Amino acid sequence: MDHIEVGNQCCSPRIEGIQKIQQSVRARKKQMEVLLGLLGEEDEVPCDCIFVYGHEATGKSYLLSKILEEFEVPYAWINCVEIYSQRLLYEGILSQLFSSTYTVTTLRCDNMCDFIRMFKQEAQAMNLKKMYIILDNAEKLRNFEPTLLAALMRLQELTRLDLSVILISEIIWEKFRCGIGLCEPLQLHFPQYNREEVLEILSLDCPPGYSEEFYTAYLRVVLSVFYLVTRNLRELRYLALLNFPKYCEPIKCGTVSESDQHKLWKNIEPHLKEALNTVYLREVSSFQWENYHTKDAVGPAKKVGDLTQSFNRAAVELPFYSKFLLIASYLASYNPARTDKKFFVKNQGKVKKKKINLRKDQPKRHILGPKPFPLDRMMAIFYSIVEEQVPPTSMIFSQITTLVTLRLLATTSNEEELGTPKYKCLVGLEFIRNVSQTVKFDILSYLNDFI
Numbered sequence: 001m002d003h004i005e006v007g008n009q010c011c012s013p014r015i016e017g018i019q020k021i022q023q024s025v026r027a028r029k030k031q032m033e034v035l036l037g038l039l040g041e042e043d044e045v046p047c048d049c050i051f052v053y054g055h056e057a058t059g060k061s062y063l064l065s066k067i068l069e070e071f072e073v074p075y076a077w078i079n080c081v082e083i084y085s086q087r088l089l090y091e092g093i094l095s096q097l098f099s100s101t102y103t104v105t106t107l108r109c110d111n112m113c114d115f116i117r118m119f120k121q122e123a124q125a126m127n128l129k130k131m132y133i134i135l136d137n138a139e140k141l142r143n144f145e146p147t148l149l150a151a152l153m154r155l156q157e158l159t160r161l162d163l164s165v166i167l168i169s170e171i172i173w174e175k176f177r178c179g180i181g182l183c184e185p186l187q188l189h190f191p192q193y194n195r196e197e198v199l200e201i202l203s204l205d206c207p208p209g210y211s212e213e214f215y216t217a218y219l220r221v222v223l224s225v226f227y228l229v230t231r232n233l234r235e236l237r238y239l240a241l242l243n244f245p246k247y248c249e250p251i252k253c254g255t256v257s258e259s260d261q262h263k264l265w266k267n268i269e270p271h272l273k274e275a276l277n278t279v280y281l282r283e284v285s286s287f288q289w290e291n292y293h294t295k296d297a298v299g300p301a302k303k304v305g306d307l308t309q310s311f312n313r314a315a316v317e318l319p320f321y322s323k324f325l326l327i328a329s330y331l332a333s334y335n336p337a338r339t340d341k342k343f344f345v346k347n348q349g350k351v352k353k354k355k356i357n358l359r360k361d362q363p364k365r366h367i368l369g370p371k372p373f374p375l376d377r378m379m380a381i382f383y384s385i386v387e388e389q390v391p392p393t394s395m396i397f398s399q400i401t402t403l404v405t406l407r408l409l410a411t412t413s414n415e416e417e418l419g420t421p422k423y424k425c426l427v428g429l430e431f432i433r434n435v436s437q438t439v440k441f442d443i444l445s446y447l448n449d450f451i
Contacts, residue, residue, distance in 0.1 A: 046164035054190030333370035
């Protein structure tokens with residue numbers, strides 16, 4: 001908030017606190033104003049339930065934590081990823097809000113009735129006027145009985161206290177509805193940062209000894225390479241800090257000045273493109289990445305294009321069956337469906353070979369790129385190439401979801417579409433060849449383009 005005037009209270013502690021929050025939380029002015037209005041001032045009753053949602057790394061938890069810490073209000077912060085039973089949820093809230101009364105060893109609360117009774121008893125004994133319960137990663141609560149979420153959202157009504165429950169999630173509220181009449185919370189959306197907002201936030205990480213203008217120019221170079229690949233603020237910050245020493249290397253050697261942006265770009269460009277292949281996958285640690293481009297004690301610096309065994313994008317570790325699922329998806333993407341019988345149907349007997357005259361100008365699949373395929377075709381190829389008998393359990397299908405999360409596969413069908421979902425393989429030939437070598441599978445023998 002650039003300027004705030006509320007009567008004669010321009011220098012009030014609340015206004016000063018808001019200004020401090022704005023200094024540490026950038027590009028979230030509108031969301032901060034809405035949150036402060038919903039949480040209310042000291043003499044106001046807060047909103048009973050607030051639903052904060054948005055993509056990962058959009059400042060949801062960070063902004064809320066700064067507001068609660070700055071105004072020093074009693075609150076309990078629960079990460080629902082760590083909650084595997086309702087008892088842990090109840091005891092976590094009570095132990096954080098009433099730590100002087102309850103300890104982890106003495107506290108026991110098994111159901112919602114006991115939780116409400118103990119909560120009211122301690123809140124009245126400690127004379128707490130206003131409290132907040134924050135449930136981060138709230139989508140995990142859908143794994144429990146639907147009545148749990150309904151009760152949590154009505155805690156202000158059930159306890160008759162000035163209490164606000166704040167749900168933080170990466171999914172929309174419609175995904176929470178379960179048909180039992182959940183009360184509608186007030187929703188607050190955190191949109192993804194645009195390019196200029198990302199630049200403003202990352203510029204706060206400027207290392208000591210360098211000007212903000214120089215670091216901002218470097219960030220523009222980083223965003224020109226990575227912004228089209230990922231909008232995740234954490235990932236962009238990690239990549240910027242990781243590659244900054246290499247960007248400054250010519251300056252430290254005295255061969256290039258800080259103002260010569262063209263030579264600095266030429267030096268860092270191949271290294272950024274190399275790092276582009278490792279977005280999200282983390283095949284190597286930060287220490288290994290830094291050592292990869294530095295001189296060792298006995299030899300010259302390694303070349304960027306020299307991918308050794310210690311650093312190879314194709315060396316990413318996957319579960320055994322996930323590797324075969326990825327291989328099957330690659331074969332389904334790059335082989336025509338009419339060739340499946342030739343490659344994967346066993347004991348065909350004696351079949352008269354027919355010479356197929358292909359047009360000379362017909363391009364190969366590897367030139368055209370991957371094609372979408374239905375899930376049942378990929379699974380048929382998977383069961384054909386894997387050597388052992390694998391039952392079609394939920395574990396196998398969950399690994400497909402993991403491959404999509406790692407961006408090795410992509411879904412090409414909408415959730416609203418009925419029928420078999422469709423996917424597309426996103427990895428290259430060299431990647432899949434290295435994965436195939438780890439399971440001793442000769443993938444070139446099953447690719448129609450190489451027969």
